[in-house]
Amino acid sequence: MTRTVRLAVIPGDGIGPEVVQQAVRVLDAVAASADLLVEKTSFSLGAARYLETGDILTDDDLAAIAGHDAILLGAVGGDPRDPRLAGGIIERGLLLKLRFALDHYVNLRPTVLYPAVPSPLANPGEVDFVVVREGTEGPYVGNGGAIRVGTPAEIANEVSVNTAFGVERLVRYAFAKAASRPRKKLTLVHKTNVLVFAGSLWQRTVDRVSAEFPGVAVDYLHVDAATIFLVQDPARFDVIVTDNLFGDILTDLAGAISGGIGLAASGNINPDGVFPSMFEPVHGSAPDIAGKQLADPTAAILSVSLLLDHLGLGEAAARVTAAVAADVASRGGAARTTAEVGDAIVARLAED
C-alpha cells in the first residue's frame, strides 16, 4: 500500500536551492520502490524573501509548515557582510525559530568517515559516531540583553537556560540511540568544572538515566578535551550527548575530520511526533559559491537518508547511504557539478 508523506521543502538561500534540488531527486528515486508518495510543498523563505518583503517566518508560514509530515531544508542566511542581515537575523528568525517552534529537541548529527574519503587527519581510524545535540535550550534560547549599548559602560549578557525537562528527554534519547548501536557507548560532553549549575544538571541526569540502560557504557569529557580526542582518536566515540552550543561546535569539527562539511547531514527531530522533524545539511548557505553548481549536494542527500530513517523507512534510508558511500569512494579528485553528483547517486540507486 502506498504511503503518502507531505514534505515541506525550504530551499533557502545561497547554495540551498541547488543542493535541495539534488536531494529531492534522490528522494524521488527511492520513493517508488519504498511504496512512498512524496507530496512536496515548496516554501520560499530566507534572506532574499526577507530583503524583498520584510517577512522572515510569519505565523501563517509556520502553521503551513507545521501541517506537513516532515521538512527538508537547504540552507538559510544571506551575505554575511550585508548590514541588513547582521546579528544572524535570518538564522535566528527562520532556522532557530523552526527548531524551537517545532520542538526539535534532538539535533541528530551522525559522523561517518566513508571508505576512501580523504580526511585532514593522517590516521583517522574508523570514524562512526553520532552527536545528539540538544536543540531547544542552552545559550540558544535568546535570553540575553545589554545595557548602555555603545558606551564604555556597556554590559552584554547571554544566558544559557537548561531544564531537567529538556535535558532528561534528550539524554534518554541519546541512551536509547547508544543502546541500539553495536558499541553501546555514550559520552557526555560539557564543561562541568566551570559551568557548574548547568554541568551538574547534565551530569546528574546522565547518571540517573544510565540506570535504565545498564548495557550502555558511560563516559564524560570536558568540551575542550573532546576537541583533542576528535582529532587524535575520533574512533573512540560512539554517541556524544551535549548541549546546544557545544554540539554546534563539535559537529562542525566532526564534519571537518570526516571528509568535510560537504558530507555532514543532520536531523532536527521532534521524537514525540507532535511536530514535523526537519532535515538539513550542517553546512551554511555559502553565498560566495551560490548558483554556480559548485556546491556538494551530498550532505543534503544524506539528510534525505536521515529523513527516510525517521519515517521508519530504514531500508530506503540504507539504500541512499549505500549509494552515497559508493559514490564518495569513487570520487577521487575530479571536480563535478552539483547536478553531476546528484546524477551519479541517482544512477547508483537505479542499479542496486
Place this chain on the structure above:
Amino acid sequence: MTRTVRLAVIPGDGIGPEVVQQAVRVLDAVAASADLLVEKTSFSLGAARYLETGDILTDDDLAAIAGHDAILLGAVGGDPRDPRLAGGIIERGLLLKLRFALDHYVNLRPTVLYPAVPSPLANPGEVDFVVVREGTEGPYVGNGGAIRVGTPAEIANEVSVNTAFGVERLVRYAFAKAASRPRKKLTLVHKTNVLVFAGSLWQRTVDRVSAEFPGVAVDYLHVDAATIFLVQDPARFDVIVTDNLFGDILTDLAGAISGGIGLAASGNINPDGVFPSMFEPVHGSAPDIAGKQLADPTAAILSVSLLLDHLGLGEAAARVTAAVAADVASRGGAARTTAEVGDAIVARLAED
C-alpha cells in the same frame, strides 16, 4: 647589573610538581646568563592540600602570591572521580580565582608546530598563531544558578557577562600583538549569529579598535567554522581574539593539531603590571600518570619562555624556545622520562 625576580611557584597536583621541577631547572639555567636572580617561593596548593586542610586559596595565600613578580603554575585538580572534588572546586577555587583576583585578562596561548614535530593532521602547513583569550569575563564569571535542584522542575542557568571595559582592553592587546607580528592579521572568533548581545559588543569593539591599527587585517569566524579551519588550514591564522569559553575550546584543539597538549604553553597576563602574571602549561594535572616521570615537561618549559618574554627578557625567552625546538626536532619516537626531557633541554642551553 643583576635583576632580582621574585617568583611564586605553585607546583599543584598530579604531574604539576614533576613538570614544574624541570621548568625551574630550565629557568635557572638561563637566568645566570640573563643577569637574573630568581628568588622562588613555593606554594603548596591544590587538591591534596584541600583534602587535608579544607583550604583552597586563603586570603593570606592570595596576598602572599600577589606580592611576587610572577607566578609559575604546574597544574591543579585531583582525581576527577573523587566526589569531594566534584564541580571543579579546585579549578575554580584556585586556578580561576587566581586569574580573576589577579586580573589576568589576557590568556595568551601561542600555537607553533615546530619542525619535525608530528601532527595528527596530514598536511598541517606552517602553523604559527596565537590565541588571545579573554580571562576574566564570559561564561567563566560564576554567574549561574539553579532552582528546584533535583526535581523534575529544575532549571539551571549560566550567564556569560561581557563588558565594553573587559572586551576593549583585550581586543586592544590582541591588535597590538597582531601589529607586532609579520603577518599582521587578526581573526575575531565568536558566535555573533546566535549570541547577539555579546557578539555585537565583540564585533563593534573589534571594528572600532581596528581603526587604531590600520596595518592589521581583520577577519571574523563563527566558533564552529573556526574549528573547521583549525584542522583544514591552520596556517591561515595569525592572531585569534576570542572570549573565555571559546578560547578554552580552541586552544585545546590548537594544542592537539600542533604536536599535542604536552607542548602547549600559556600566560595569564595582567598587562597593566598591577598584579603578577602567571604562566602555566595548558594541560591538566593528569592524575593517572602522576609521579611516574611519564609527563612531558615541555609545555611547562615553554611557559618559562613566555614568562621571560613577559619580564622583557626576550633574548633569554628565545634561547629557551630554540632549545625546545631543537629538542623536539630530535625526539623521534623514543620514550624519555620527565627529567630526561629536562636534562636534554638544559644541556642544549649549556651548549648554545
